[in-house]
Amino acid sequence: MSHPIPDPADHLADDPPALEAIGLGLKYRRQWALRDCDFRLPAGRICGLVGPNGAGKSTLMSLAAHLLTPGAGEIKVFGGPPGTPAARRRTAFLGQDKPLYPRLTVAETLRAGHELNPGWDQEAAERIVRHGNLSMSARVGGLSGGQRTRVALALALGKRPDLLLLDEPLSDVDPVARQELTGLVLAEAVENGTTVLISSHVLAELDGVCDYVLVLGDGRVRLAGDVDELLVSHRRIVGAHEGDDPVPELDGHHVVEVRRTGRQVTAMIRPTADLDIDWDVAEPTLEELLLSYLRSPDAPALFTPGARPAAGAGAAR
Amino acid sequence: MVEYLIDRHSGLSPYLQIVEQTKRALRLGVLRPGDQLPTAREVVQATAINPNTVLKAYRELEREGLVDSRRGVGTFVRRSLAKPQTVADSPLHAELAAWVRHAREAGLDREDAAALITIALDSGFAGPAPATTGTAGTASATHTTGTTDTDKADEEPG
Amino acid sequence: MTTGTLTPARPRRVLHGVSWVGYRQERTALAVAAAVLLAVCGWLLFLGSTISDYVTAHHIQGCNVVYFPPECQGSGSGLAEGLDQKWQLMVLATGWLLAALPPALGLFLGAPLLAREFETGTYRLAWTQSVSRRRWLAARLGIPLAVTLVGSTVLATVSTWWVHVVEGRFAVPGYYHWFTWMSRATSGPAMVGFCVVSVAIGAATGLVVRRVVAAMAVTAALTAAVRLLVDHFRFVLLPAKQAVAAAHVTVLQPSGRTPLVGVGHLETGAPLESYTLGNGYLTADGLRIPLANDWINTLPDGTAVCPSEPAQCIAHHSEIVQAYSDYQPPSAEWPMLWTEAGISLVVAAALTAFCFVWIRRLR
Numbered sequence: 001m002s003h004p005i006p007d008p009a010d011h012l013a014d015d016p017p018a019l020e021a022i023g024l025g026l027k028y029r030r031q032w033a034l035r036d037c038d039f040r041l042p043a044g045r046i047c048g049l050v051g052p053n054g055a056g057k058s059t060l061m062s063l064a065a066h067l068l069t070p071g072a073g074e075i076k077v078f079g080g081p082p083g084t085p086a087a088r089r090r091t092a093f094l095g096q097d098k099p100l101y102p103r104l105t106v107a108e109t110l111r112a113g114h115e116l117n118p119g120w121d122q123e124a125a126e127r128i129v130r131h132g133n134l135s136m137s138a139r140v141g142g143l144s145g146g147q148r149t150r151v152a153l154a155l156a157l158g159k160r161p162d163l164l165l166l167d168e169p170l171s172d173v174d175p176v177a178r179q180e181l182t183g184l185v186l187a188e189a190v191e192n193g194t195t196v197l198i199s200s201h202v203l204a205e206l207d208g209v210c211d212y213v214l215v216l217g218d219g220r221v222r223l224a225g226d227v228d229e230l231l232v233s234h235r236r237i238v239g240a241h242e243g244d245d246p247v248p249e250l251d252g253h254h255v256v257e258v259r260r261t262g263r264q265v266t267a268m269i270r271p272t273a274d275l276d277i278d279w280d281v282a283e284p285t286l287e288e289l290l291l292s293y294l295r296s297p298d299a300p301a302l303f304t305p306g307a308r309p310a311a312g313a314g315a316a317r
Numbered sequence: 318m319v320e321y322l323i324d325r326h327s328g329l330s331p332y333l334q335i336v337e338q339t340k341r342a343l344r345l346g347v348l349r350p351g352d353q354l355p356t357a358r359e360v361v362q363a364t365a366i367n368p369n370t371v372l373k374a375y376r377e378l379e380r381e382g383l384v385d386s387r388r389g390v391g392t393f394v395r396r397s398l399a400k401p402q403t404v405a406d407s408p409l410h411a412e413l414a415a416w417v418r419h420a421r422e423a424g425l426d427r428e429d430a431a432a433l434i435t436i437a438l439d440s441g442f443a444g445p446a447p448a449t450t451g452t453a454g455t456a457s458a459t460h461t462t463g464t465t466d467t468d469k470a471d472e473e474p475g
Numbered sequence: 476m477t478t479g480t481l482t483p484a485r486p487r488r489v490l491h492g493v494s495w496v497g498y499r500q501e502r503t504a505l506a507v508a509a510a511v512l513l514a515v516c517g518w519l520l521f522l523g524s525t526i527s528d529y530v531t532a533h534h535i536q537g538c539n540v541v542y543f544p545p546e547c548q549g550s551g552s553g554l555a556e557g558l559d560q561k562w563q564l565m566v567l568a569t570g571w572l573l574a575a576l577p578p579a580l581g582l583f584l585g586a587p588l589l590a591r592e593f594e595t596g597t598y599r600l601a602w603t604q605s606v607s608r609r610r611w612l613a614a615r616l617g618i619p620l621a622v623t624l625v626g627s628t629v630l631a632t633v634s635t636w637w638v639h640v641v642e643g644r645f646a647v648p649g650y651y652h653w654f655t656w657m658s659r660a661t662s663g664p665a666m667v668g669f670c671v672v673s674v675a676i677g678a679a680t681g682l683v684v685r686r687v688v689a690a691m692a693v694t695a696a697l698t699a700a701v702r703l704l705v706d707h708f709r710f711v712l713l714p715a716k717q718a719v720a721a722a723h724v725t726v727l728q729p730s731g732r733t734p735l736v737g738v739g740h741l742e743t744g745a746p747l748e749s750y751t752l753g754n755g756y757l758t759a760d761g762l763r764i765p766l767a768n769d770w771i772n773t774l775p776d777g778t779a780v781c782p783s784e785p786a787q788c789i790a791h792h793s794e795i796v797q798a799y800s801d802y803q804p805p806s807a808e809w810p811m812l813w814t815e816a817g818i819s820l821v822v823a824a825a826l827t828a829f830c831f832v833w834i835r836r837l838r
């Protein structure tokens with residue numbers, strides 16, 4: 001008997017998204033850390049959260065983890081507020097500084113995870129720790145940054161979350177362990193259908209890892225949606241043009257970014273019609289696409305169809 | 318069992334890399350009918366690529382009728398792409414090996430030989446297939462895009 | 476020995492879930508506290524029984540550095556004073572140690588309890604597990620508070636006995652009477668109350684201040700303030716008693732040539748070892764004229780002399796018929812100790828409730 005391999009897009013439309021923000025905002029003192037945020041992250045996706053420092057990435061993560069409460073709008077985890085017991089059980093959070101109890105041993109840290117979470121998966125947690133050749137009796141306070149990250153990840157994944165929030169998880173991990181830990185996270189995710197929201201400022205780190213992206217800039221959503229859809233709808237074009245006047249080849253298309261070096265013009269555009277120009281046209285890589293949005297704070301925000309809140313709350317910008 | 322090697326800087330999407338590497342393994346007889354493909358978990362853990370990419374690649378292979386997925390058990394090879402001519406001890410392979418030997422004796426280096434082969438491939442496969450290749454129907458004719466990509470992918474390692 | 480309940484080697488199955496985490500985090504602190512408790516109890520038992528043995532051996536049970544009763548005249552008096560020379564320093568140091576223990580608990584157990592979680596960010600680890608903030612807080616506060624309650628009860632049992640041994644026998648200011656501050660702070664349920672409220676003050680401060688060292692400083696100040704508050708209200712449940720004696724009062728002539736014959740206590744008939752709250756005169760129609768102190772000048776005929784202040788005394792001197800004293804008798808000691816404990820525990824409960832409210836609105 002043959003069964004189709006599950007497709008994340010198969011999720012029913014009325015299935016609650018893993019994460020949804022409607023008009024979400026938060027102010028620190030007088031400064032908006034996050035403002036008018038509308039987006040939707042369908043369940044089962046691996047979503048990259050991208051933006052410059054201070055763009056609101058950590059704030060968004062903390063709101064989803066119920067460490068902060070919204071100052072405006074609302075945020076929903078699987079259709080409900082983040083503070084409910086069910087949401088608490090279904091969400092795991094790994095903060096940027098990976099807080100752990102320094103005086104506990106690795107084994108005791110995992111035991112704490114076991115004691116604090118009813119759905120605890122000791123085997124999965126131990127697997128992650130052992131992959132790094134960590135001694136279970138080592139004190140957490142004496143571990144290196146990378147080892148601490150591994151223990152913190154074991155704690156987050158041992159919880160068997162449905163939504164895993166990783167805030168700059170691999171910033172202090174060496175490249176070899178980075179690949180290995182990413183693999184471990186994704187392996188646990190695929191086995192349990194976990195939705196992952198992972199922030200990083202190393203864009204290359206997200207390429208191939210994410211199938212969804214959320215780009216924040218200055219506290220607002222700049223770009224949100226399915227990676228394939230976004231890549232297909234954009235083109236990176238390179239051509240020649242004299243002078244500083246507008247480039248006629250770009251007319252009629254949504255221009256994300258134009259850069260000129262002497263006579264050469266490089267642009268990231270979202271074509272509205274067939275591109276019939278003599279320029280070098282290519283589908284961008286994810287890194288190129290993200291960079292061009294990050295470099296152009298004035299480009300209009302873009303959402304792919306599934307990336308807006310369902311209730312029509314997200315007004316067109 | 319196969320192991321996928323994903324090159325993030327190849328310009329080819331990880332999805333296509335998996336599809337192509339599976340097909341190559343099928344063509345070379347590394348994978349035979351009944352063999353199990355690595356689980357999505359195994360692929361993802363080893364390569365750190367998006368699980369949905371792996372599933373998408375497997376779905377594509379399933380759509381092409383090359384593999385079967387059995388829920389809770391795994392994904393299994395249904396059909397081989399191996400032709401008698403492509404396995405390592407085939408007469409064609411022996412001829413090619415002899416040619417390579419000649420080329421080397423004639424003072425060509427690896428790149429020269431590869432360039433010659435590429436030229437020959439380009440011209441030899443440019444027109445419609447000769448009627449004599451009766452076994453070519455193993456890959457469905459509807460998936461021409463897939464086969465074109467195959468050729469591209471095969472060129473790169475040279 | 477009952478102190479066993481304080482040692483960390485409790486059977487593990489008793490503790491599970493968030494309580495285990497709470498216990499594990501405070502294990503070191505609780506072990507240190509248990510060791511201190513055992514050491515202090517041992518020292519109190521040693522010093523107390525040494526002094527007690529000396530008193531019994533020399534038959535000076537009734538002797539007292541405050542009153543010198545007649546039976547202690549002669550050799551007894553010397554021995555009683557010898558006692559003071561022998562151990563005064565140790566009694567003084569021990570008294571201070573006992574008085575310092577409750578604030579120390581607040582500083583070193585209470586203040587870091589939650590402040591360290593905030594300082595190191597581990598609260599974010601705890602708050603993103605499956606248990607609610609309130610359950611987490613219940614465990615984080617409950618375990619140290621429960622252990623403090625049990626441990627300080629043990630300590631208070633021993634120190635109450637010790638205070639009974641040394642009270643009034645040494646020229647140590649806090650230990651003259653049952654109502655002097657060291658005696659009160661270090662005996663009975665009051666001691667338990669001070670320990671518990673100190674930990675609660677420390678914990679609540681840590682929750683608000685979120686920095687360990689700052690929380691310790693604020694805790695020290697708040698603990699002192701609460702001590703003063705408790706001191707102020709220690710007799711809140713016990714109306715003062717009043718003792719009266721007949722009195723005849725006059726006013727010295729402005730010439731001031733009349734010689735003063737005697738200076739002495741205002742005689743009111745309050746029982747020995749009473750804690751005097753106030754003295755004064757009463758007129759026939761019930762007017763109370765409080766005096767600043769109970770040292771009164773008397774004329775040869777026994778008539779008391781009005782002090783120049785208050786002016787009321789001079790104005791009404793001919794109508795004064797009685798002297799009065801408001802006091803708490805020695806029998807008020809235990810009700811007073813319970814009142815102090817009660818106030819402390821109410822404050823501790825209020826602070827704990829505050830923590831639960833505060834943690835909900837923390838974001």
